[in-house]
Amino acid sequence: xxxxxxxxxxxxxxxxxxxxxxxxxENIKNNIIIDQPSQIVSYANTITARELNNHLYQFxxxxxxxxxxxxxxxxxxxNYLRDYYISQNIASPINDSTYYQAIxxxxxxxxxxxxSNNVLAFIEGHEKPEEIIIISAHMDHIGIDDSGDxxxxxxxxxxxxxxxxxxxxxFQKAKNDGLxxxxxxxxxxxxxxxxxxxxSEFYVNNPxxxxxxxxxxLNADMIGRxxxxxxxxxxxxxxxxxxxxxxxxxxxxxxxxxxxxxxxLDYTYNNENDPNRFYYRSDHYNFAKNxxxxxxxxxxxxADYHKISDTPDKINYDLLExxxxxxxxxxxxxxxxxERIVLDEKDEKVKS
Numbered sequence: 324x325x326x327x328x329x330x331x332x333x334x335x336x337x338x339x340x341x342x343x344x345x346x347x348x349e350n351i352k353n354n355i356i357i358d359q360p361s362q363i364v365s366y367a368n369t370i371t372a373r374e375l376n377n378h379l380y381q382f383x384x385x386x387x388x389x390x391x392x393x394x395x396x397x398x399x400x401x402n403y404l405r406d407y408y409i410s411q412n413i414a415s416p417i418n419d420s421t422y423y424q425a426i427x428x429x430x431x432x433x434x435x436x437x438x439s440n441n442v443l444a445f446i447e448g449h450e451k452p453e454e455i456i457i458i459s460a461h462m463d464h465i466g467i468d469d470s471g472d473x474x475x476x477x478x479x480x481x482x483x484x485x486x487x488x489x490x491x492x493x494f495q496k497a498k499n500d501g502l503x504x505x506x507x508x509x510x511x512x513x514x515x516x517x518x519x520x521x522x523s524e525f526y527v528n529n530p531x532x533x534x535x536x537x538x539x540x541l542n543a544d545m546i547g548r549x550x551x552x553x554x555x556x557x558x559x560x561x562x563x564x565x566x567x568x569x570x571x572x573x574x575x576x577x578x579x580x581x582x583x584x585x586x587x588l589d590y591t592y593n594n595e596n597d598p599n600r601f602y603y604r605s606d607h608y609n610f611a612k613n614x615x616x617x618x619x620x621x622x623x624x625x626a627d628y629h630k631i632s633d634t635p636d637k638i639n640y641d642l643l644e645x646x647x648x649x650x651x652x653x654x655x656x657x658x659x660x661x662e663r664i665v666l667d668e669k670d671e672k673v674k675s
Contacts, residue, residue, distance in 0.1 A: 363655060364583070366497045367648045370489040372640035375647065378485035379547070380635045383477040390476060391466025392515045393428070393437020400462055401442050404512050407488055408444040413495050416445035416509060416531050426525050431518045439463075441522050442512040443531065446494050448658065450505040455532045456657050457509045457540045458650065459523070459606055460487045461516030465629060477635040479628065482547030483620075484512060486647040493651055504658035506538060513606045516544070523606035527613055538664055539572060539616045539657055542607035546646045547638040550623025557639075559587035560646050561621045563602050566593070569616035571665040572657075576618060579652045586645055592621065616664055620650060 382403065388396025405422040408415070415422045423440035430436065442462065448454065460483030464476030475481075491510050497503060509532065515521035527534060549557055566573035580586055592601045602608065607617040622642075627633040657664060 362500075362502065363497070363652075366493045366502075367583070367651050367655075369493045369496060370486075370644060370647045370651060372644040374489055375485045375643050376635075376638075376640050378488050379477060379481045379638060379640075379643075382484055383475040383481035383635050385473045385475065389466035389474040390462060390464040392439045392463050392518055392521075394466055396466070397439055397463060397514070401440055401512075404442040404462065404484070404488070408491070408510075411492055411495055413444045413446060413491055413510075416443050424526065424529070424531065426514055426522060429515075429518075429521060431521070436515070436518060436521075439514040439522075441514055441526060444491055444510040446491070446498060446504065446508040446510075448504050448507040452507050453532075453536050454506040454663060455509050455537045456504075456506055456654055457511055457537060457610070458487060458490060458543075458654055459511045459513060459540060460484050460543045461514070461522065461606055462512040463514050463517050463522070465517055468631075472631045474629070474631055475634050477633050477638055478545050478548045478622070478625070479633060480516070480544050481635070482545060482622075482638060482643055483543030486543050486546060486643065486650060487512065489647055490651045490654065494654075504655070506658040507532075508654065508658060516606055520604075520606055520609055523609040527609045534613050534615065537610070537613075537615050539569075539618075540607050540610040541618050541620070541650055541654055541657075542605055542610075543620045543646075543650060544605040545622050545624075545628075546620050547640075547643040548622050548625050548627075549639060549642070551625055553589070553591075553623060556587045558585075558642065558645060559589050560649065561589045561592050561601075561623055563590075563593050563619040563621060564607060564611060565616075565618045567602070567611060567617070568614060569664050569666050572616040572618065575656050575660075575664070576653055579656050580649060583652050584645055584649050586649055592623075614666065616666065618653070620646060622646075 387400045390397050390400045426439050428438045461480050465474045467473050513522035565576050607619045611617045
């Protein structure tokens with residue numbers, strides 16, 4: 324997709340001398356028109372409920388033993404992700420054969436947690452390869468309890484994991500057709516989100532690419548179910564954080580959704596006074612702490628949250644498809660727009 328600035332460049336630049344930062348952002352918002360080439364839509368449409376279903380049933384299977392950090396099931400899950408990226412000819416950002424960023428053992432809740440890894444894959448941009456968009460989802464869950472019951476973690480977070488695999492495949496297909504992104508895309512499956520966001524914390528402290536070159540983070544964590552407390556349209560997604568650091572990012576997100584999907588974007592949990600504090604509870608927050616604009620995609624909690632009943636048969640695969648396509652389209656726009664996302668001036672950050 325392309326962004327066209329309707330006002331003439333000269334008049335826009337001339338006006339910048341007298342406009343406030345807030346007014347400049349509003350002008351950008353009003354003058355963005357999203358072109359909709361059918362080719363790009365066709366790549367989004369390769370993200371299907373059927374393929375998401377296939378990934379999710381495998382990733383949330385009992386074979387992976389609840390994907391607890393440091394356990395054998397987590398290693399099986401890591402291998403599944405690595406092997407998928409290899410099968411799609413999607414590169415590692417580390418070297419030709421290593422898709423793992425090793426995370427050393429650590430203590431959590433008074434217990435030693437074994438070493439594990441983040442899983443990373445990379446599609447290099449062709450115009451501004453040094454600028455990085457990170458698309459993320461945590462891969463871990465909470466394992467097996469003392470009774471031997473396996474916590475499969477279908478919504479939390481096999482749903483986001485499956486979305487990343489499909490989004491990466493769609494971008495790789497575009498690249499194979501000569502329509503690769505202008506900016507680079509880094510796909511990260513974080514370990515230890517369930518252990519105080521340790522995997523993403525390790526990444527921002529040991530980044531593969533400089534944080535100052537990281538444009539944004541789009542984070543998917545629990546995107547396959549419906550919040551039973553929510554009334555109204557089932558075709559919704561909670562967005563958290565989109566306007567916290569960059570109104571520019573928020574405006575792109577809104578425009579993309581309106582143009583392509585018309586999902587109901589619900590900002591209930593974006594409120595600074597949200598007692599759940601969801602903004603602080605998933606991996607995007609470690610990027611936000613480093614002044615990197617983020618969007619957290621979230622369906623809300625439900626009765627199966629962190630229960631053995633969070634199983635693949637309860638996922639709404641049509642909604643997972645729509646939400647995954649939304650993330651794809653948003654990432655496409657960020658990766659291919661002419662200018663990098665504008666950060667808000669610190670005294671003008673939105674207070675939701």
